[in-house]
Amino acid sequence: MEASVSFSHNMEDEYEKFVRRMNPPIVVIDNESCRNATVIQVDSSYKHGALLEVVQLLTDLNLIITKAYICSDAGWFMDVFNVIDHNRNKVTDERILDYIKKSLGPDSYFASSMRRSVGVTSGTDYTSIELIGTDRPGLLSEVSAVLTHLKCNVANAEVWTHNTRAAAVMQVKDEETGGAISDPDRLALIKRLLCNVLSGSNKSREAKTAVSHGETHTERRLHQMMFDDRDYEGMDGADSLDEKERPQVNVVDWHEKDYSVVTVRCKDRPKLLFDIVCTLTDMQYVVFHGSIDAEGSESEAYQEYCIRHVDGFPVKSDAERQRVIQCLEAAIERRVSQGLKLELCTADRFGLLSDVTRIFRENSLTVTRAEVTTRSGKAVNTFYVRDASGYPIDPKIIDSIRKTIGQTILRVKGCPEEPNQVSQESPTRFLFGAFFKSKSLCGFSSVRTYT
The missing domain is CATH 3.30.70.260 (ACT domain)
Known part of the structure; x- marks a missing residue:
């Protein structure tokens, strides 16, 4: 009798682990050979996506890659990175260096960790909401108002706008329990109402809402969502950069x-x-x-x-x-932020996002991108705002908003646009911004900020 053999993903994973044990990755960190950067070299057996795993780790640690050499052939890859911190110094924090070695070294598993980072796993801390739809003025205010009405508190989120489209990955908690939302009827209601807001009157482009529990690598997920949404089509420059x-x-x-x-x-x-x-x-x-x-x-x-x-x-x-x-x-x-940078730091409270974005909308400001998170009971938000009609922002409007919200709570980072700087972007490239995680509250950014 001829024996039949079937393969499963578990068998594939075990083979990958075997190959990894036979050829463990080697991580070398050198702070001596380069005068102005830390050199990190990673050698390992090759698997599709391994390069992204390394780059993703270094990026998540807020390290800046100034130079890199990549070689991947014959089942093996070698990557060399020159990295610095955000103060443009070498990386000398032993905790960070040790974390890099452990995360990329013999005890790590590139493939499995990558699948976890971009997928969805079970969790009880929060509920993840993914949104994509056509961007327009007031969209953020409407979305945050719906979430507030449904007793959902946004703990962390990121939202990008590009080529008239807006995508968001948000982590929300139940206002009463402080944990994930598990009631299926309530989750269905959240999806339905948010999808209605995203759809608006535009029937030509589909709006999508997904609700799940667990973890995801937010920035990669946003790239995937906008790529699947084909936001790269029809880029004629009107909605793009100069x-x-x-x-x-x-x-x-x-x-x-x-x-x-x-x-x-x-x-x-x-x-x-x-x-x-x-x-x-x-x-x-x-x-x-x-x-x-x-x-x-x-x-x-x-x-x-x-x-x-x-x-x-x-x-x-x-x-x-x-x-x-x-x-x-x-x-x-997608990641280029056009507008004046505003940073808000205050004690977190339920409905804060809805209130702040409503004030922006009432003052004819559109948020092109933003970051919001909560840290130890504090809300740390970053907004990139422009005049909704595409004209330079009147400084008096910013002063009025700061007086309403609080001079010490809302700070201006960067310089107001000059009157002769007429917007080159399409008026349909509007906000979907106040849900992000802020990584820094120091330094000043230009009107067009690259992060």
Whole structure:
């Protein structure tokens, strides 16, 4: 009798663990060889997504990657990163260095941790809500008002707007219990009412709402949601950056090596590498070789990648080439924050977001992006605001808002726009911003802020 063998994901996981035990990753951290950066080298057996796992970890630690060399071939990869902290110093905190070694070293599991970071697992602390729909003035205020009415308190969230679309990942808690919302009827009501708000009067583009319990890597999930929503389509520049500041992305063939070579030039910012690697990974491309160079906080970043699709082939057609370019441009532009930066720090209370965003809306301000979190009973919020009609913000409006909310509670970071700076963005690129986690309350940002 011929024996039949079936394979399962568990068997695949066990094989991956076996390969990992036979070829444990090696992490070397060097603070001596480079004068102005900490050098981190990671060697390990290759698996699709392993590069993203490393970049994601360094990015989540708020480290800035100034240079990198990537090599992945013959079942093995080697990545070398020059990193600095947000004060542009070497990384000397032993707790952070030890965490990097443990997270990327022999005791870690790239594949399993990555699946956890982008998926949904069971949890009791909060309920995750994912939203995507057409952006418009007042949308944030409406969403926060609905959540307040439904007795939901937003603990953490991030919201991005790009190309007339808005996407959010929010972590909400029940006002009374302080934990996750488990009642299926109440969850269904939350989904229905939020979906109605997102849909509005626009029937041409679909609005989606998903509710679940557990954890997700918020920024990667936002990239995935907007990519699935095809926010990269129809980017004619009206809703994008000024031509001088738009990213320059190019894809050419390297026939001798059977690679496609992707080059990116744009203004540098801390999470640029993560955004690009995340998009290439989710588009099912493998980075075999790469070089990243960005020196200085205001410098231009240059990145080059040799890629193939997971099917082993380079970019096959002009249509595929154009799609790669569009998707990478969209991934870069999603995180660009246009507007005046306002930071709010105060004792948290139920309905705070609804009240603040209502004040913005009543003063004709639109939030292009924002970050909100609660820390030890304090709300720490960051808003990027512009005039809803696209004109420069009247400083008197900001003064009035600060008096209403509190001069010491709401601070202005950056400079008001000059009167001759007319907005180049579409009036349909509106807010969906006050739900984010803020990572810093220090320093000043320009009117257009790259984070």
